Amino acid sequence: MHLPWCVKKCPYCDFNSHPLHGDLPAEPYIAALLRDLDEQSPLVRGRQVESIFFGGGTPSLFSGALIGNLLERFASRLDLAPDVEVTMEANPGTVERDSFRAYRDAGVNRISLGVQSFDDEALRRLGRIHDGKSVTQALASLAHAGLDNFNIDLMFGLPGQSPEEALDDVKRAIAAGPAHVSHYQLTLEPNTAFHRDPPELPDDEVCWVMQAACAEALTDAGFGQYEISAWARPGRRCAHNLNYWRYGDFLAVGAGAHGKLSDVQSGVVTRWSAPRQPRSFMGRERVFERRVLTSDDLVFEFFLNRLRLREGFSSEDFTGRTGLDWTVVSERIDVAVSKGLLACSGEQFSTTELGWRFVNDIQAMFLP
Ligand code: SF4
Structure with a gap:
């Protein structure tokens, strides 16, 4: 809001x-x-x-x-x-x-x-x-x-x-x-x-x-x-x-506000944003920008957000939030683990102390 x-x-x-x-x-x-x-x-x-x-x-x-x-x-x-x-x-x-x-x-x-x-x-x-x-x-x-x-x-x-x-x-x-x-x-x-x-x-x-x-x-x-x-x-x-960081959904109310919603049935995730200028936002003809996220967007956005958190993530979190199969990212995850940037414990992955100092680099591995 x-x-x-x-x-x-x-x-x-x-x-x-x-x-x-x-x-x-x-x-x-x-x-x-x-x-x-x-x-x-x-x-x-x-x-x-x-x-x-x-x-x-x-x-x-x-x-x-x-x-x-x-x-x-x-x-x-x-x-x-x-x-x-x-x-x-x-x-x-x-x-x-x-x-x-x-x-x-x-x-x-x-x-x-x-x-x-x-x-x-x-x-x-x-x-x-x-x-x-x-x-x-x-x-x-x-x-x-x-x-x-x-x-x-x-x-x-x-x-x-x-x-x-x-x-x-x-x-x-x-x-x-x-x-x-x-x-x-x-x-x-x-x-x-x-x-x-x-x-x-x-x-x-x-x-x-x-x-x-x-x-x-x-x-x-x-x-x-x-x-x-x-x-x-x-x-x-x-x-x-x-x-936000767990890549959940949110409504957007107000000038320049950004929202994100996932349709569980169709698997479609949409983002939208309101006009930034309060005057335009309050006007009758306000135009919202809307965009359906591609698979590439979903992968990058998930890791952009989740890697900010100490608690890490699991393959289930990834599939639950993006609707994508874990195999889409598993090779890149393996590379991050082999470099000592991520640690794996059972199904759960978390950023190592080394990785914590290079979060931007790990995030960049998930760019298309
Ligand atoms: S101008 Fe920006 S940083 Fe300063 S009080 Fe307003 S929102 Fe906060």
């Missing part, structure tokens, strides 16, 4: 986010979201929805009342699992003391907080609108709401950052008591201000030192790494993201 506006565009951001000029067009946007939902909900009749993710953009620009209203409409159109995970992304600097209480009362049971760093100077260099004080306030608001299932998003490899500073961010995040930490290295993506005018970043060796030190701190604090950038306390992995 994509809510695409932000107070300001961050210079490193390549998400479909748009700076908000003037008032939030909440009413027409919600009307367009509900149109999406009405069109898509029949596609999942007979299936239970296990998670809802309000992503962005900055969903916390929407009030608790609006989010509650949307969740009620969802519940009337979809079969929600009794323990449905409802995550909302929020940014410090856009939340008040009672904001999270209002989101909790609306039905949100998991928050993902875009902290990125606790350090004022690092945040300024990243072009964020918030500072360390707003992070502290947002964390206090979360505690006030009693929302203990929350994620802290952190970035490392920031302009001018030292390994000690990166580690300090992780230690401060751990001290805040999150259930989950997402720890991403800053990358310079095309079509961003940082790509056009790159800041000086720590080199690869320094980033490796940071990553190793931060991983040790997270492990010592009781977090388990279950995906390249995702760390969770026991039982607190993000159900929504796990579904």
Whole structure:
């Protein structure tokens, strides 16, 4: 569920986010979201929805009342699992003391907080609108709401950052008591201000030192790494993201949102995406892009996603998600095993410690 506006565009951001000029067009946007939902909900009749993710953009620009209203409409159109995970992304600097209480009362049971760093100077260099004080306030608001299932998003490899500073961010995040930490290295993506005018970043060796030190701190604090950038306390992995990485199905509601559905009977897997510009998305003549995945797409996409996970995969997972026979990939799997990149235990394959450092290379073996 994509809510695409932000107070300001961050210079490193390549998400479909748009700076908000003037008032939030909440009413027409919600009307367009509900149109999406009405069109898509029949596609999942007979299936239970296990998670809802309000992503962005900055969903916390929407009030608790609006989010509650949307969740009620969802519940009337979809079969929600009794323990449905409802995550909302929020940014410090856009939340008040009672904001999270209002989101909790609306039905949100998991928050993902875009902290990125606790350090004022690092945040300024990243072009964020918030500072360390707003992070502290947002964390206090979360505690006030009693929302203990929350994620802290952190970035490392920031302009001018030292390994000690990166580690300090992780230690401060751990001290805040999150259930989950997402720890991403800053990358310079095309079509961003940082790509056009790159800041000086720590080199690869320094980033490796940071990553190793931060991983040790997270492990010592009781977090388990279950995906390249995702760390969770026991039982607190993000159900929504796990579904993507396990190559599951999902609906797409909102500007630029992408969906994927498998038709078990026909074996056809379809992807679609909505117009990226909120104005086009809210218009009457909006055009969605749709595409049926080929066998080559299915093979690559399955491994692109599954290889991100520590838990690995089995031949049964592959056939269940793609409808393809294991022999389509078995030779390539054997090569990865013989190179020491994958390990095989019975029917289960997982990435070795060596392979974990070369995930891109293993993924590339499954390109057509
Ligand atoms: S707040 Fe997040 S989504 Fe918005 S511009 Fe910054 S990085 Fe992008």
